[in-house]
Amino acid sequence: MPDAPARMRIVIAEDHYLVREGTRRLLEDTGEVDVIAAVGTAEELLDAVERFRPDAVIADIRMPPNHHTEGITAAHTIRASHPGIGVVVLSQHANEQYAFDLFQQGTNGLAYLLKERIGELEELLRALREVAAGRSVIDPRIVEVLVGSHIRTVDAPLAQLTRRELDVLRQMAQGKNNRNIAESLSLSESTIEKHVNSTFSKLGLVEESQLHRRVTAVLTYLRYGPNRAP
Amino acid sequence: MAEPEGRPRRVLAIGGGVALLYGVPTGVGISAAQTLPWTMACILPCYVAGLSLSWHSPRHPVARRLLAAGSFGAIGMAVRLSMGKPPATGWHADTPRAWAFLGVARTFDVLAAITLCRLVALLPDGLVRRGYERVVLRSLWLLVPYPVLLMALPLSEGTRPWLLVVPESWAPGLGAGLLLVRSLLDTRERRAGPAARTDRLWMIALVAFVVFAGRGSARLFRLWLAGKGLNYFIGSALGALPYITISAGLVYAAFRHRLPGMDFAIRRSLVYGVLWTIIGAWYLGMTTALGLTAGQYLPIGLAVLVAVTATMLFQPVHRQLNRLAARRVFGARPTNFELLVQCGTTLEHAYDLKRLGPQLAVTLREGLDLRWVRVRLGPGRVPFGFGSAGAEAETGQSPWGEVRLRYGEEVLGSIEYGPKEEGRFTPEDQDVIETLARQAALAVHNAQLTAELSTRVDEVQRQACELNASRTRIVQAQDTERRRIERQLHDGIQQELVALVAKLALARNQLCRNGDTVHTTLTELQDDACRVIDELREVAHGIHPPVLTDQGLAAAVLSKARRLPLPVVVEVDPSVSSARFAPEIEEAAFFLVSEALTNVLKHARADGVTIRIGRADGSLLLDVSDDGVGLPAASRLGSGLTGMRDRIEAVGGRLSIAGRPGGGTTLRAQLTERSRETAHA
Numbered sequence: 001m002p003d004a005p006a007r008m009r010i011v012i013a014e015d016h017y018l019v020r021e022g023t024r025r026l027l028e029d030t031g032e033v034d035v036i037a038a039v040g041t042a043e044e045l046l047d048a049v050e051r052f053r054p055d056a057v058i059a060d061i062r063m064p065p066n067h068h069t070e071g072i073t074a075a076h077t078i079r080a081s082h083p084g085i086g087v088v089v090l091s092q093h094a095n096e097q098y099a100f101d102l103f104q105q106g107t108n109g110l111a112y113l114l115k116e117r118i119g120e121l122e123e124l125l126r127a128l129r130e131v132a133a134g135r136s137v138i139d140p141r142i143v144e145v146l147v148g149s150h151i152r153t154v155d156a157p158l159a160q161l162t163r164r165e166l167d168v169l170r171q172m173a174q175g176k177n178n179r180n181i182a183e184s185l186s187l188s189e190s191t192i193e194k195h196v197n198s199t200f201s202k203l204g205l206v207e208e209s210q211l212h213r214r215v216t217a218v219l220t221y222l223r224y225g226p227n228r229a230p
Numbered sequence: 231m232a233e234p235e236g237r238p239r240r241v242l243a244i245g246g247g248v249a250l251l252y253g254v255p256t257g258v259g260i261s262a263a264q265t266l267p268w269t270m271a272c273i274l275p276c277y278v279a280g281l282s283l284s285w286h287s288p289r290h291p292v293a294r295r296l297l298a299a300g301s302f303g304a305i306g307m308a309v310r311l312s313m314g315k316p317p318a319t320g321w322h323a324d325t326p327r328a329w330a331f332l333g334v335a336r337t338f339d340v341l342a343a344i345t346l347c348r349l350v351a352l353l354p355d356g357l358v359r360r361g362y363e364r365v366v367l368r369s370l371w372l373l374v375p376y377p378v379l380l381m382a383l384p385l386s387e388g389t390r391p392w393l394l395v396v397p398e399s400w401a402p403g404l405g406a407g408l409l410l411v412r413s414l415l416d417t418r419e420r421r422a423g424p425a426a427r428t429d430r431l432w433m434i435a436l437v438a439f440v441v442f443a444g445r446g447s448a449r450l451f452r453l454w455l456a457g458k459g460l461n462y463f464i465g466s467a468l469g470a471l472p473y474i475t476i477s478a479g480l481v482y483a484a485f486r487h488r489l490p491g492m493d494f495a496i497r498r499s500l501v502y503g504v505l506w507t508i509i510g511a512w513y514l515g516m517t518t519a520l521g522l523t524a525g526q527y528l529p530i531g532l533a534v535l536v537a538v539t540a541t542m543l544f545q546p547v548h549r550q551l552n553r554l555a556a557r558r559v560f561g562a563r564p565t566n567f568e569l570l571v572q573c574g575t576t577l578e579h580a581y582d583l584k585r586l587g588p589q590l591a592v593t594l595r596e597g598l599d600l601r602w603v604r605v606r607l608g609p610g611r612v613p614f615g616f617g618s619a620g621a622e623a624e625t626g627q628s629p630w631g632e633v634r635l636r637y638g639e640e641v642l643g644s645i646e647y648g649p650k651e652e653g654r655f656t657p658e659d660q661d662v663i664e665t666l667a668r669q670a671a672l673a674v675h676n677a678q679l680t681a682e683l684s685t686r687v688d689e690v691q692r693q694a695c696e697l698n699a700s701r702t703r704i705v706q707a708q709d710t711e712r713r714r715i716e717r718q719l720h721d722g723i724q725q726e727l728v729a730l731v732a733k734l735a736l737a738r739n740q741l742c743r744n745g746d747t748v749h750t751t752l753t754e755l756q757d758d759a760c761r762v763i764d765e766l767r768e769v770a771h772g773i774h775p776p777v778l779t780d781q782g783l784a785a786a787v788l789s790k791a792r793r794l795p796l797p798v799v800v801e802v803d804p805s806v807s808s809a810r811f812a813p814e815i816e817e818a819a820f821f822l823v824s825e826a827l828t829n830v831l832k833h834a835r836a837d838g839v840t841i842r843i844g845r846a847d848g849s850l851l852l853d854v855s856d857d858g859v860g861l862p863a864a865s866r867l868g869s870g871l872t873g874m875r876d877r878i879e880a881v882g883g884r885l886s887i888a889g890r891p892g893g894g895t896t897l898r899a900q901l902t903e904r905s906r907e908t909a910h911a
Contacts, residue, residue, distance in 0.1 A: 068780050094767060096792065097777045097785040116760045149792035153800050 007031070008128060011052060012038040013045035013074070014060040014090075023058065023118055032125060042070040049078055054085060056132040058124075060115075061091040061098065072102050079109055086131025088124070090115045096142045100223055103136075107215050111137035136215050146222035147173060158224050160202050166221075168195045173218045239284065239294060246277050246301025249308035256311045269307060270515030271470035275508040276300035276346075279477035282504045291356030295349035296480060299342050306338030329381065336377030343401035344370045350405030350476060351412070354483070360415070363408060370401075402472045474512045478505055506552060513548045517541050588618070590670060594647065595619035598659050601648035604629070607674045609642050631655070633663050635671035642674040700876040707873055718769050726762045730755065775820065782809065783816045787823050787841060794827060796838060803844040811850065812904035818881045819843075819852055819901060825874050826854040826897045834858025834895060848903050855896035861889030 010033055014020035020038050027033040037048040042063050049057060057078060061071035075087040086109040091098055099112040111127040117139065118124060127137040158166065171181040178196065182189040203220055205213040250273070257265025277300030283293035313331040348367050349356075358364050481504050587605045595603040596619075604618045629646035636642065645667055649655070733755050740748040770776070778786040784807045791798040810816070823841060830836050836858030844851045871887060878885040878899050889895035 092763075092767065093776055094764075095777050095789050097781050097789050101781065116763050119756050119760065145792055150794065150797040151788065151791045151800060152797065153788070153802070 007034045008056060008132060009034045009036050009052065009054045010056050010058060010128060011036060011045060011048045011054045012058045013040070013042065013048075013063065013071070014038070014058075015040045015063045016060075019060075019115075019118075026118065026121060027124070030121060030125060033128070040064065042074040045074050046077060049082065049085065053082070056086040056088065056128045058088045058090060058128070061089055061093065069098065069101065072098065075102060075110060076105065079105075083109070084134075085109070086128070086134065087111070088113060088127050088131055088137075090118070094139075094141050094145070096145055096223070099138055099142050100219075103138075103216075103219060107136035107219065109134045109136070112142065113137065113139045114141055138219075143222070153224050158221060161199060165195050165199045165202070168192060169199055169217060169221045172196070172214060173221050239288065239297070242301045243281060243284070243297055246297070246304040247281075249301070249304040250274065250277060253304060253308035253311050257307070260311060265307065265311065266518045267470065267515045269304075270511045270518065272473040272515075273300055273303040273307060274511040274515075275474050275477040277304055278504060278507050278511070279481045282481060291352065292349060292354070292480060295345050295352075295356065296477065299345040299349060300477075302338045302342035302345060306335045306342060309338060310335035333378045333381055336381070337374060340373050340377055344373060346473075346476070347401040347405035347408075350402055351408035353409055360412070363412070366404075366408060370404075402476070470512065470515065474508060478508045481505055481508065509548065509551045513551075586670070586673065590645075590666070591619040594645065594663065594666065598647075598662060599651045599653075601651055603648070604646040605643070605670075606646075607635070607643045607670065608678070609640065631660075631663075633667040635667050635674060637671045637675040640675075642671050642678070645670070696879075700879060703872065703876050704880065707876075715769060715773060718765075718772075723762060723765055723769065726758065726765065730758055730762065733758065774817075778816055778820050779813075783811065783819050784808070784843065786816075786820050787843065790820075790824055790827065791841060794831070794839070796831070796836065799838065799840045801840070801842045801844075806843050806845055806850070809845075810906045812906055814881050815850065815901055815904055818877050818883065819850060819899070821877050822852055822874055822885070822897070822899050823854060825870065829870060830854070830856045830858065830895075834860075836894070845903065850901040850903050852899040852901070853896065855894060857894045860891045860893045861887065861895045 010027070012020055012023055012027075012035055014023065017040075020040070024035045024038050028035055036052045036054055039045050039048055040063070042059070045057065045059060045063075048054075057075075059071040059074055061069055063070040063074075071089045071091070075089055078085055078087055088111040089102055090113055092115050094114055102110055102112050109131045111131050113124070113127055117127075130137050158169075161169065167185060168181055171184060176184070178189055178192045181187075182192045185192070199217055200213050203217055205216055250269070253265070254269055257269060276296060280293060280295075280297030280300045283290065284297045287293050309331055313328050313335075347370060351363060351367060352358060358367065481501065587607050590607075591603045591605040594600065594605070602619060630649045632644055632646045634641050634644050645663060647663070650659075733751060737748050737751045737755060740751055775786050775789075777789050784802045787802070788800060791800050811819075827839065827841075830839050834856045836856035839854065839856045842851070842853040844853075874897075875885045878901065881901060883899055883901035885897070885899045887895065887897050
């Protein structure tokens, strides 16, 4: 969490006028955020980012002209050209596939939130701060779907993990740190750490930061499904 | 003695043959005019007929007697000709050697006459049936020593012939008389059945003719013996007639109608050949006789002219006789042209190949006199039509000949046939078969086209009906779905919004009253609104899942699977994972998977589901299988499944459902791939 009392400079991209203005009023009302631009299309968003270099961006997932996933495309573009700018994608889809789409090239500085989180102002502000700091947020509703799912895909990268590593990963997905995992699995913390590291290396997550590796590993686990095979 | 068995018979046959071989050239050398007509017109026919009959039925008395008559006659002639020139014609000989020869020759002549008489008298079976026959016929043997006796008596040359007319001239007549008596007695006793009556008619005719001819010849024979001009010729022709008639008639009757007791199968061509020989010999004897007779009295040039004229005059008779023989032996036969016309007419109405096959086979067999014919109409192992004629056709015998039915390059069947019943297979016969094969090929081709057309028309009609029905069902399903959405919007979301409005009004009131409760109400309001959003999301998703449009089939199926409350295994072919197909294909596929999963949840009581998405040969393959209770037989065509089938078939796919009670259910769909025209529709 940034300590600086300086207000965050953000850009809002949302094609629906009422939502756009409502969000702007809501955020400005907190006094923590400066909405330096509010635009209606992805193109205008990219333009505003180039001009104002904001700390973070709030982008609707569906925008003109096609109303598909212009928000995600824009987020990728922004992250590629300005790694310092975080992007919160607001989506009406409570569907994990969109989150995977957003996170397909890395989770740093990206957040996937359902649109109704606008009402939960604290959540929205937290997400903005997280992405501005290069971290990542995923909507609890999505995690709920993933954790609750009974799917198993055949080509999963998880297939190469041992059963113990999968156990650890499952605990990790529930938001536990190494110590908590060690407790619930009745193992030493150093053993857990060993499993975690071998999991990261099997999933090809060696060069990223510790926190980011955890998120990605959990996402991978959630995405490809808990392998319930013995 | 005179009716030899076994070895004597063979000796007699060989003796007759040798005598003929020796006598004819010798006779021609001495006096062709006097030897050839007798030899060719009387002895040779008898000998040939007897030989051929006894060859096939050695024990039959008729055959034996005919052979004996021919052989005795031949030997007699040969012995007489051995006496030197000129051959003695009377009853007197100058030298003892000639006397002995003459006696032997006469004796053989008498033997021949007796045998012929017995032969004729005992027709058709050759058995003595009545006492008087036995007496008469046996007493005939008394005539055997008669010539020698007659020659030994010191009688004048003129009286001898008159003392006892030459037996050759009256013996056949006597036989015929006996036969007539026998058949008349048979008729009176009504012993014969209807089949024998036909034979009897023929016999009576024969008898009448033989009697007549015999009588006539008996008188004229003397003229022949005298060797005088035209009378001589007429005498020899009439004298020869009984022999030719008897021998030809017996051969014909034996082979064609089975002479009683003569039981053998024989190629008709042989009968024809023997008849032809007999008739030919008679013809040759007659023309030679006339020519030689003329040569005795006319200048040589004129004689040649007479001979040629006689040959030409007799030629039509000869031809007519041969034709008659052929007709009688082989029966009436259509000409090739008639055959073609006949088959052509059949083929014109050949829309029914099942009937055409047998017709063609029968016509061909009868028309060409083939032993068997096998007709196969239509290509491949299962022909449209099949026909066979003849007993051997079915036995799978390898054909004697085969003609393929061709239309262009295509082989449309075949005609296989056995050898001909009689005679050779001529190029004309081959032409007939080939022409018919061409016509049949055309007919098969037409029938094939007709069948194909009718199948197509049926298919189109069936598809049209099915299309109509499925279109109706799809429209109905759409209407139902629209009503459901309308209900959801009106009864669900709209009501929720109305409630929100009411709660907003409440919040306003609480605010006016400066109440503390407004904060709680507003929180409630926000939660309510979130719930409305959720509900709206559900409705929108029900109408069309956005992830399908945005990310394609694999993502949509995975997302659907994640929300399933039971274990799911999803196998997505890597080439499908990121592939995009035409929207209608993706929608139909997703609809199928999601309906199938709904069914699994509702009915299957399954512990797990497997979804497979793959592609092969330009098709998208979907496979949803569960391990549940399986499909009860009755629900196989339930409305849900029909709806799925409609959706799949509407985009040109196929759906199959496999399941048995207790063994899980597998739903399999195959959709022809179509790629997206634009990136996003």
